[in-house]
Amino acid sequence: MSKRMWQGVIPALTTPFAEDGQVDHAFLAKHAQWQVEAGCIGVVPLGSLGESATLTFDEKVAIVRTLVKALGDTPVIPGIAALSTDEAVELARAVEAEGARGLMILPVYAYSTDWKEMSAHFRAVANAARLPILLYNNPVAYKTDFSAAQIVELANEFPQIEAVKESSGDIRRLAEIQELSGDRLVLMTGIDDAIVEGLAMGVTGWIAGQVNAYPHESVALFERARDGGYDAVKDLYSWFLPLLRLDTVPKFVQLIKLTQQCVDWGNERVRAPRLPVEGAEREAALGVIEHANKNRPTL
Template sequence: MSKANFWRGVVPAITTPFKTDGSVDHDFLARHAIEMIDAGCTGIVPLGSLGEGATLSFDEKLAIVKTLVQAIGRRAAVIPGIAALSTDEAVRLARECEGLGAHGLMVLPPYVYSTDWHEMGGHIKAVLRATALPTLLYNNPPAYKTDFKPEQIAELAAEFPLLQAVKESSGDIRRFAGIRALIGDRLVLMVGMDDAIVEGIAMGATGWIAGVVNAFPAESVALFNVALKKGTNAAMPLYAWHLPLLRMDTVPKFVQLIKLMQERVGKGSERVRAPRYVVEGAERAEALRQIDHAIQTRPTL
């Protein structure tokens, strides 16, 4: 099976917008997704960490997928994140998303519980068997405490043809070389940490599941394209402008900070769902200083 085109390019990990009453704002969600596709993004990943997936009910997750499929399903791919406390729930979520018309899945390890490859591999394999959709494996040990090593990723790739890509967020750029040394170009490599995008492309990544793109879609697509087509040196001026923003994607309050960016540029609200609170005090002042500087020095594309 050929690799799906939507694993390549810039794929936003879309934030989940909330109304003042705390419910999901589906109208804004649809408009926001369309705007990012209009800017050149190739797909949308809802229900991930940036999407506050752990705070969403099962039914809210399905409603979000339905909204996105209806909004952009004919123009680009909807690739929901599949994460849950239990394997049974993850399998059920994957199947329901397939039934709603999702084009692919981003498969995560279970929330909270993490042990050895026997159990974590078993969880991933159960989800991979659950549908006929192409899938992306998400490796983010800082967030999920499960680290899928290159040898384990190679094992999954050998067993499951529908596994087509890996989103690497370990923070170790050497992982791309490690994966390629074992399985060549069997999987599409995707960068999952915003402030490693240029380095990741230099190591063979051809896709970026991005966060700051929610606030700066045109600039994010431009950075990806110049790094991929013209190389590191050509990308550095735009990368240097981006980096203070991109680094906000790799800290504990990345959801609050990226939503603050969105509100500052008129692309959403900073409202988050508890246990998160909007950033305050000196932390907020410093974030706004950097965001406002980026807005004032915004490059002409």
């Protein structure tokens, strides 16, 4: 597997729900195909934005099956997270059997712990499948923080770790990982409103959120910033930033699904305990989305 699999825009796919609350597989396939047609190089289902914690094991496997069938040779890279290490291991094996091309391994849900336990969990999952691995570090969401030295230690132990999704929010981490690992790892970010800054620090891949509603703009932003720096995307980034900031708040799932609804590419249905935003919070979000849509740039 080439590390090029990680270099470009990869949607953190939302999980669409039908009116009866079940996963809408027909829309899931159509939505993923639209992302790829716009220039995205793969998809990551079953992440935080995909409401993975509310999905059953069988639903997760079925989502991967649908996406592999719909996308053919385009990599499907599921997020691997669970409340127990055993379930995460079982999920890694199951999605590999369904045709996944890589794994995004998350810390264990709901248990913030020390290096001994978090590394044991990661090692167990990494040993469960033969697929390339994207290590996901997001201490803001998961309260578990892989330091640069720990990331590199795992990468040295597991050759299949090809990339790291560094989402601590500390841009200095990117320089530290490169200092310790050289060009061993592909650097990626999962923070929508820091993508241009991340590219300046060596990021070559973006696991994106608002790409679910704006794939063409996301790909253009990434490619222009990658090739020409901030000066090449200043106007596009300024237009996009209010939308991208909706990805970095606690109700980011509801807000991104609301954005999809506003551009006629999905609906805002979420699974409890999440509920659609309402009141002043909803009006503020709609103001951002409507302003962006009225001033949407010509690419």
